[in-house]
Amino acid sequence: xxxxxxxxxxxxxxxxxxxxxxxxxxxxxxxxxxxxxxxxxxxxxxxxxxxxxxxxxxxxxxxxxxxxxxxxxxxxxxxxxxxxxxxxxxxxxxxxxxxxxxxxxxxxxxxxxxxxxxxxxxxxxxxxxxxxxxxxxxxxxxxxxxxxxxxxxxxxxxxxxxxxxxxxxxxxxxxxxxxxxxxxxxxxxxxxxxxxxxxxxxxxxxxxxxxxxxxxxxxxxxxxxxxxxxxxxxxxxxxxxxxxxxxxxxxxxxxxxxxxxxxxxxxxxxxxxxxxxxxxxxxxxxxxxxxxxxxxxxxxxxxxxxxxxxxxxxxxxxxxxxxxxxxxxxxxxxxxxxxxxxxxxxxxxxxxxxxxxxxxxxxxxxxxxxxxxxxxxxxxxxxxxxxxxxxxxxxxxxxxxxxxxxxxxxxxxxxxxxxxxxxxxxxxx
Amino acid sequence: xxxxxxxxxxxxxxxxxxxxxxxxxxxxxxxxxxxxxxxxxxxxxxxxxxxxxxxxxxxxxxxxxxxxxxxxxxxxxxxxxxxxxxxxxxxxxxxxxxxxxxxxxxxxxxxxxxxxxxxxxxxxxxxxxxxxxxxxxxxxxxxxxxxxxxxxxxxxxxxxxxxxxxxxxxxxxxxxxxxxxxxxxxxxxxxxxxxxxxxxxxxxxxxxxxxxxxxxxxxxxxxxxxxxxxxxxxxxxxxxxxxxxxxxxxxxxxxxxxxxxxxxxxxxxxxxxxxxxxxxxxxxxxx
Numbered sequence: 184x185x186x187x188x189x190x191x192x193x194x195x196x197x198x199x200x201x202x203x204x205x206x207x208x209x210x211x212x213x214x215x216x217x218x219x220x221x222x223x224x225x226x227x228x229x230x231x232x233x234x235x236x237x238x239x240x241x242x243x244x245x246x247x248x249x250x251x252x253x254x255x256x257x258x259x260x261x262x263x264x265x266x267x268x269x270x271x272x273x274x275x276x277x278x279x280x281x282x283x284x285x286x287x288x289x290x291x292x293x294x295x296x297x298x299x300x301x302x303x304x305x306x307x308x309x310x311x312x313x314x315x316x317x318x319x320x321x322x323x324x325x326x327x328x329x330x331x332x333x334x335x336x337x338x339x340x341x342x343x344x345x346x347x348x349x350x351x352x353x354x355x356x357x358x359x360x361x362x363x364x365x366x367x368x369x370x371x372x373x374x375x376x377x378x379x380x381x382x383x384x385x386x387x388x389x390x391x392x393x394x395x396x397x398x399x400x401x402x403x404x405x406x407x408x409x410x411x412x413x414x415x416x417x418x419x420x421x422x423x424x425x426x427x428x429x430x431x432x433x434x435x436x437x438x439x440x441x442x443x444x445x446x447x448x449x450x451x452x453x454x455x456x457x458x459x460x461x462x463x464x465x466x467x468x469x470x471x472x473x474x475x476x477x478x479x480x481x482x483x484x485x486x487x488x489x490x491x492x493x494x495x496x497x498x499x500x501x502x503x504x505x506x507x508x509x510x511x512x513x514x515x516x517x518x519x520x521x522x523x524x525x526x527x528x529x530x531x532x533x534x535x536x537x538x539x540x541x542x543x544x545x546x547x548x549x550x551x552x553x554x555x556x557x558x559x560x561x562x563x564x565x566x567x568x569x570x571x572x573x574x575x576x577x578x579x580x581x582x583x584x585x586x587x588x589x590x591x592x593x594x595x596x597x598x599x600x601x602x603x604x605x606x607x608x609x610x611x612x
Numbered sequence: 613x614x615x616x617x618x619x620x621x622x623x624x625x626x627x628x629x630x631x632x633x634x635x636x637x638x639x640x641x642x643x644x645x646x647x648x649x650x651x652x653x654x655x656x657x658x659x660x661x662x663x664x665x666x667x668x669x670x671x672x673x674x675x676x677x678x679x680x681x682x683x684x685x686x687x688x689x690x691x692x693x694x695x696x697x698x699x700x701x702x703x704x705x706x707x708x709x710x711x712x713x714x715x716x717x718x719x720x721x722x723x724x725x726x727x728x729x730x731x732x733x734x735x736x737x738x739x740x741x742x743x744x745x746x747x748x749x750x751x752x753x754x755x756x757x758x759x760x761x762x763x764x765x766x767x768x769x770x771x772x773x774x775x776x777x778x779x780x781x782x783x784x785x786x787x788x789x790x791x792x793x794x795x796x797x798x799x800x801x802x803x804x805x806x807x808x809x810x811x812x813x814x815x816x817x818x819x820x821x822x823x824x825x826x827x828x829x830x831x832x833x834x835x836x837x838x839x840x841x842x843x844x845x846x847x848x849x850x851x852x853x854x855x856x857x858x859x860x861x862x863x864x865x866x867x868x869x870x871x872x873x874x875x876x877x878x879x880x881x882x883x884x885x886x887x888x889x890x891x892x893x894x895x896x897x898x899x
Contacts (some may be wrong), residue, residue: 229750229751231751261811349747349748349749349750350748352751365749365751398780417713542684542687542690542725542726543683543684543686543690543721544686544689544690544720544721544722544724545683545721546724546725546748546749551671551679
């Protein structure tokens with residue numbers, strides 16, 4: 184990074200939701216008509232790179248007795264990259280759960296597949312709380328010294344070109360601070376203010392799904408990730424240390440509301456037969472009976488590493504349920520992928536291109552430089568979008584032949600270790 | 613062959629002839645001077661570039677491969693300067709003159725690496741284009757000065773620099789020996805001089821003239837004259853005769869498909885000069 188030594192970075196925190204942004208803009212406009220000269224008097228601060236959306240605010244104490252519900256699965260190669268950069272070791276690694284076994288079940292059919300890493304000692308992925316990773320990164324940035332400024336608790340009020348100035352965009356924050364960027368990077372999510380400023384459109388299927396997340400307390404220690412493709416959307420139980428697990432469930436709006444508002448103990452019970460009864464149309468009585476029977480069976484079993492089903496759910500961490508809309512849309516040019524792991528690959532690609540450009544004395548804000556990034560990433564992101572779409576449509580199908588074919592495919596794949604290894608390698612990439 | 617002999621002969625008898633010439637062109641504000649009367653810039657050459665000067669910064673236009681090559685040239689200059697001064701993380705504070713800066717491709721890049729760059733070019737249009745473009749990057753302010761003048765005019769002002777750079781220029785000047793002499797004069801004692809140009813070979817005729825000017829029609833016809841190209845041995849001899857030591861020469865090989873430019877060793881494998889059959893960059897150090 185020698186060539187970027189003099190490069191100054193600024194992180195502005197995640198942009199506000201649309202309504203709030205509009206409100207801020209309007210207030211700003213009002214202020215501008217009242218005291219136009221005062222608004223213009225705020226001098227611009229020039230940066231080589233401004234990143235809008237530096238991730239969630241990471242301060243505050245972390246609960247010691249449970250795990251936070253907002254989590255990330257980091258692939259092995261991305262963990263290596265974060266280690267190389269130096270930010271991984273700044274995280275609390277005791278709260279990270281490596282896992283090397285994934286069991287995927289099909290929802291309404293009977294297909295199942297077990298994925299192990301090719302050699303036993305390799306880790307497929309790491310479960311980490313988002314806050315843990317972000318605070319590790321912020322610690323790392325702190326240790327880097329003067330060239331990076333972190334602007335916390337900031338809203339983006341407006342992004343615009345400034346008349347009579349250089350052709351660099353000016354990011355105006357809620358507190359009227361104005362940052363002018365040679366290169367503006369938007370990592371501010373589906374409703375990105377940077378994307379709108381750059382007039383980049385979106386395309387793709389709007390799945391109208393919601394994500395429901397929660398922290399589960401299991402009855403046994405667990406190192407396996409379980410995923411079940413239900414017609415309503417995939418549900419995953421992902422391992423954490425000390426018998427905790429992270430639930431990530433993609434749902435349509437009505438189901439999400441019901442699951443989010445039901446009492447926590449009832450929700451914990453529901454989780455126990457999630458892998459058996461959801462979608463079966465069973466009555467509440469049947470579900471309760473089934474649940475009690477399962478509690479018995481699971482109490483006697485302790486061979487969790489061989490199980491096709493996750494360990495019993497003892498409880499749900501208080502107030503750990505949370506939901507958010509899933510916006511699975513892609514953008515039409517010059518931008519990154521969705522999902523953290525593809526995002527880390529985007530970052531690696533962009534950093535490498537910017538570093539080479541900086542060492543050659545190029546202006547890193549020019550289209551000529553950024554086109555190289557686009558060439559490297561666009562095709563892969565497009566391919567990923569296609570895969571997500573196909574998985575989505577396959578698993579949301581309930582028509583008999585498709586369900587049958589899906590089960591056969593999953594069971595068939597499970598019997599071909601070579602094919603599975605290829606799948607696992609691709610997942611780890 | 614004839615031009616080689618003439619060039620080398622000129623190199624040997626140059627110093628005394630040159631000193632009188634410099635005395636006669638010295639003095640006066642650079643802008644008032646009639647550039648066409650300069651010894652090393654021919655009027656025809658000047659007009660040729662003026663017509664395309666607006667295209668300097670179009671990375672897909674006539675200068676597409678020059679932009680690509682500029683990245684590699686800059687990285688080469690940067691790493692060689694770091695070889696000489698390992699203590700410098702960047703080029704901060706080093707003064708560099710870019711002789712024949714054109715639209716400012718190399719000048720801007722070197723200024724961005726931290727050097728104090730003076731870009732000089734005899735063509736008014738080039739300097740205008742370079743100045744306008746530099747305003748688009750406020751980071752360059754204070755690190756980059758452009759002057760419309762010739763190398764001799766700067767020599768006459770007795771200015772010297774920590775490094776002298778002249779890229780893809782010498783093949784356009786009327787008297788290359790006199791030109792190199794000016795470059796050497798501009799260097800402080802011990803300072804490096806970087807010259808990039810084209811070898812006079814069958815390959816350079818193809819890749820530097822026939823393909824870009826007559827087949828791809830990317831570069832205006834007549835931009836280059838093959839007879840003015842200079843072989844690395846000739847340039848080495850001129851530089852050594854003028855009181856410098858040639859430290860390195862490497863080939864600049866374009867890959868038009870991936871739009872990349874590679875540095876290659878002068879002798880690739882067992883084949884002597886195989887790497888410098890067309891474009892090359894040479895580094896010399898003033899004694």
